[in-house]
Amino acid sequence: MSPDIFEITREPIDKPGLEQRLVTGAAGAVVTFDGVVRDNTKGRSVLTLQYEAYEPMAVKEMQRVGEEIRKQWPDVERIGIVHRFGELKISESSIVIVVTSPHRRVAFEACRYAIDRIKQTVPIWKKEIFEDGEAWVEGQRPDSDQNHGR
Amino acid sequence: MSPDIFEITREPIDKPGLEQRLVTGAAGAVVTFDGVVRDNTKGRSVLTLQYEAYEPMAVKEMQRVGEEIRKQWPDVERIGIVHRFGELKISESSIVIVVTSPHRRVAFEACRYAIDRIKQTVPIWKKEIFEDGEAWVEGQRPDSDQNHGR
């Protein structure tokens, strides 16, 4: 069984707990990306964000990102990706990605790759709730990005 | 007074506490680098690491790294750098760097820059304690690195 962690949850993400599960003895670097809800979009005040997920497929796609990382950076020790859905308030975490590795370069590169890929392939959608309205955030069409093909 | 945080401490680093102090409403990305003690160096088992710091100068040099970041990435929201010294056990954190920004690219780049620069300029030294001996970790001479000059 892979020691990596790929989860979708309605609950607040336990970031320290996730990190703790991924720090091995061989790890020297822990790089964590935490996506939090911004209080504005291009200056317009945001009240909350609503995330909707195609849960089983989202987990599969996160696992696939993990496989891509292990192929590209064999020195990675552990990968953890937890994406939250439901209604999130300002400064709450929608996604936490943790990568551990013996040395820092790999952890930085793999963590950044993970969030870039997740935004391209994982079936999750978000809607911004403003004081005076709401709007789905537009994703990019995959064919507008050369990296998408597989 | 700058809202950024630059600290040297003998105590375990409170990473969640540090992150919490740096997440502003405008932040959408929190990138954290956590340097932890590896259980080996090139295959040789490490028992503990001893860190020694020139404390007041180390804080000044960390502040300088913060200034460099703010000049290079004006979109950074907050920077936090805490370096621990004294004797550290395997998997304990020697340094935690947190950068928050509205979007992820800036937080990733600035966080990585921070750890790269700290390893070049901040007066801290570490000694590896093995089962059968000990050795100071050799740092790079600044003139062997083009980025050092200022």
Place this chain on the structure above:
Amino acid sequence: MNQDSIRINVLLFGACREAAGISELGCDLSLPATAANAWTELKRQFPALAAFERNALVAVNEEHARMDHILNDGDTLAIFPPVSGG
């Protein structure tokens, strides 16, 4: 069900779900059937989906797929706009 047609499960997400006003339904299609055929049928049933003509993406059985993907009886077809997670 005769052998000239199949029944698939359809899931809608995000703005597509909201436009159609439904998140899940069964759909009968004549053979041979592709995701594009299902999309045409769904637009007939839910005209508001036409707004997503250029953007809608599909997944078949929890894998990203193209509109020319051939559907089999019992497949799950998901329809959604470009993803925007993270």
Place this chain on the structure above:
Amino acid sequence: MNQDSIRINVLLFGACREAAGISELGCDLSLPATAANAWTELKRQFPALAAFERNALVAVNEEHARMDHILNDGDTLAIFPPVSGG
């Protein structure tokens, strides 16, 4: 102290501290005095420091400095090997 000499504070760190067996001392230097002059004087007092001839770095008053930095009375000179924090 006469006007032809200065007294500086010297701090040693890491392997330099360990080699010298001392972490802090006062040091009198004739004028004009540079960090290099101080380094020569320290090597005289602590011969083991000679092992760091090619590697020793200096800081004056908590700022990185070069060996030709001119020292003034009361300055704090720190001597150490290349840093290895993080």
